[in-house]
Amino acid sequence: MIAFRWQSPVPSPSYRVTVRRGSEIVWVANSETTERAVPSTLSFERGVTYTWQVEAIDQEGQAGRASPPRAFVLAK
Secondary structure: OOEEEOOOOOOOOEEEEEEEEOOEEEEEEEEOOOEEEOOOOOOOOOOOEEEEEEEEEOOOOOEEEEOOOEEEEOOO
């Protein structure tokens, strides 16, 4: 199972995780904690570079500044 984990300098009621392949959005999900597992129905191609980033969502549902994108590649 693939899961994303992060630390937030400011606590937030929820977070939005976005995964991209190049400029294409592959997956977006919300989490009320600083961890989000990827559903088993979603598969990433091996050897392909993806990026992911997190936005804090405030109580009004507004997104704050996004984290810098972080790259990952699943081994072939």
